[in-house]
Amino acid sequence: MKQIKVVQIGCGKMSKYIMRYIYNLGGKVVGAVDISEDIIGKDIGTIMETEAKGISINDISRLSEVLEDTKPDIAVITTLSFLNDIEDAIRTCITKNVNVITTSEECFYAENSNPTLYKELDILAKSHNVTITGCGYQDIFWGNMISTIASSTHKITGIKGSSSYNVEDYGIALARAHGAGLTLEEFEKDIASADNISEDERKELINNRKFNPSYMWNTVGWLADKLKLNPTTINQKCIPTTSEIDIHSDTLNMDIKAGLATGMSAVVTMETEEGITIEAECIGKVYSEEDFDKNEWTIYGEPNTTVTINKPSTVELTCADIVNRIPDVINAEPGFISTSKMPEPTYKIKY
Numbered sequence: 261m262k263q264i265k266v267v268q269i270g271c272g273k274m275s276k277y278i279m280r281y282i283y284n285l286g287g288k289v290v291g292a293v294d295i296s297e298d299i300i301g302k303d304i305g306t307i308m309e310t311e312a313k314g315i316s317i318n319d320i321s322r323l324s325e326v327l328e329d330t331k332p333d334i335a336v337i338t339t340l341s342f343l344n345d346i347e348d349a350i351r352t353c354i355t356k357n358v359n360v361i362t363t364s365e366e367c368f369y370a371e372n373s374n375p376t377l378y379k380e381l382d383i384l385a386k387s388h389n390v391t392i393t394g395c396g397y398q399d400i401f402w403g404n405m406i407s408t409i410a411s412s413t414h415k416i417t418g419i420k421g422s423s424s425y426n427v428e429d430y431g432i433a434l435a436r437a438h439g440a441g442l443t444l445e446e447f448e449k450d451i452a453s454a455d456n457i458s459e460d461e462r463k464e465l466i467n468n469r470k471f472n473p474s475y476m477w478n479t480v481g482w483l484a485d486k487l488k489l490n491p492t493t494i495n496q497k498c499i500p501t502t503s504e505i506d507i508h509s510d511t512l513n514m515d516i517k518a519g520l521a522t523g524m525s526a527v528v529t530m531e532t533e534e535g536i537t538i539e540a541e542c543i544g545k546v547y548s549e550e551d552f553d554k555n556e557w558t559i560y561g562e563p564n565t566t567v568t569i570n571k572p573s574t575v576e577l578t579c580a581d582i583v584n585r586i587p588d589v590i591n592a593e594p595g596f597i598s599t600s601k602m603p604e605p606t607y608k609i610k611y
Contacts, residue, residue, distance in 0.1 A: 264586060264611050265332040267291040267358070269349055270339035271299055271307050271317050272431050274363060277579035278336055280308045285583060286611045289313065290330040293320040323349065327356040333590055336582060337362035340433050343374045344469060347381075350392060354384050360392040361582055361589050365475040367394025368403075369598050372481035372494070373466060373473040382596035391592040395585050395599045396578035397425075401555050401569065402479045402540070404605055407486045414562045416536050419483065421476075421557035424543035427523050428511050429575045435511045437472075438523040438544045439500060447500045447521045455497050462495075474498060474526030476540035481530075483538055486600040490533040498526045501545040509546045522546045584608045 264287040268275050271294040279289050292304050292315060300319050305312040318326055327335070335353045337346055343366045353360045370378040385392050402423060410416060427435040435441075439451040454472060457465075465471040474496050484491050500521040507516045516522055523545025530538045545551075553574050558566040588602050599605070 263288055264334070264590070265290045265330065266586070267293070267326060267330060267332040267335045268304070269293055269320070269323065269335055269337045271296075271304070272338065273429065274338040274431075274575065274579055275336075276307050276309065277576055278338065278582055279304055280310065281579060281583040282586075283308075283310075283313075285608055287583075287586070289315055290332055291315065291326040292317045293323050293326055294318075295320050320349075323352050324356065327353065327358055332358055334359040334361060334586055336586075337364065338582075339364075341365045341437055341475075342472060343367055343370050343377055347377060350381060351384065354381070354388050354390055354392070357388050357390055359390045359589050361585060362392075362394050363396045363578060363582060364394050365396075365398070366473060366478055367392070368396075368398055368475075369478040369481040369485065369600070370394070370596065371598070372491075373471055373477055374469055376467060376469050378596055385596055386594045389594045391589050391594055392596045393585070393589050393592070393599055393602070396581055397572075397574050398475065398479055398482075399581050399585065399599050399605060400577070401572065402476075402557075403482050403486065403600070405567065406483060406557055406559070409557075409559055409565050409567065410487060413559055413565065416559055416561040418537045418539070418560040419557070420539045420560070421555075422541040422543065423553075423555045424545075424551070425553050425574050426547040426551070427544045428509060428546055432511050434544070435509065435523075435546070439498075439521045440509060440523045440546050441512050441514055441516050442500075442521045444500055444502075444519070444521060447524070451524060452498050452500070455495070459493070459495070474528060475542045475544075476526060476528040480528050480538045480540050482598060482600050484530060484532060485598060487536075489536055489538075492531045492533055494528065494530045496526055496528040498524050500524050501543065503548055505548070507546050507548055512546075516546060581605065587611060
C-alpha cells in the first residue's frame, strides 16, 4: 500500500497528537496551515514535540497552493466546531480533489443541523470523487459503543447518555462556543436564547444555515441513523454551569469569577416512530481541581445496561480515532458520508 499523504489544517492542541499518530502508523504529513502568526513558519516537529520533519507551517491563505503542491490523499481539519465555519476550507480541499476528515462536531452528522450546506458539499464532493466525514471521540464513545451494546439488547425503550469534557483541552473557539466566561445574562442572550423558540422557528433556522447545534444534536442523529430509527421530534436546551469559586482559564487567559458561566450543559432529546427516546447530555466547561472527564450511557429495555468510563483521555482518544479512520474515509464512497455508514472502527497497527 502506498504511503498515505496528509495535509494538516489547524496546528493547535489536537494536531500535536494527530500528526504524531499519522507518522507512527506509516503515513506522512506533507503540508500544514494555520492562522496563528506565532507558529506560521515553524516546523511541524515543533508542534509534535519531535525532531524536525522538514515541513513548515503555512498561512491558511495559502491552503490552495499547499494542496496543489503536495497533492495529499486527505486533509485533516482541526479548527472550529460548526460546518459553516469550515466551509471554505472544505470547498478548497474538494476542488483540489482531496478527501476531508474533521474534528468539527457538527460534521459528525450535519444532515440534521445544516442540511442545506450538507447537501451542497455532498454534491460537490461526489463530483470530485472525494469523501468528507467528521469523527473523533464521539465516533466511539457516543456512537459505535452505544450501537454495539444495542446489538445485544432484546428490546430498547430508551437511551440516555452523558459526557463531560474540559473545554481547556480544545482551544479558544470551543471554550467560547460553550459560553465560558460569560455572565449568566450574556449566556442567556448569546447561547441559551437560541433554544427558546418554537419547532417551526428552529426548522427555519436549520434550513437557513443559522442553527448552532450542541454536540449531542448531531450525536442523536447519528445514533438514529445507525440504529435505523425514524426521528419524529428533536429539541435541545443549554444550561450554564457555574462555580462557587474563581477558576482560571489558560485558554481564555482570564479568571472566571464565581457565579459566571464556566461552560454549559446541553441536553438533546429525540423521539422516534419506534417509541425509543434518545436523551443525550454533554457537559463542556472549564474544570475545577475536582472535575474530570466522564462518559456514561444507559440503554433501557430488556435488559437495562449501563456503561461508565471515568477519566478517559478524551483528547488523545479523539485524535486516535481520526487517524485510525483515515483509510476508511479514503476508501469510502464519494460524498459527505457519516461514519454511521462506514465500516466499524478498528485498531490500526500500520496503514
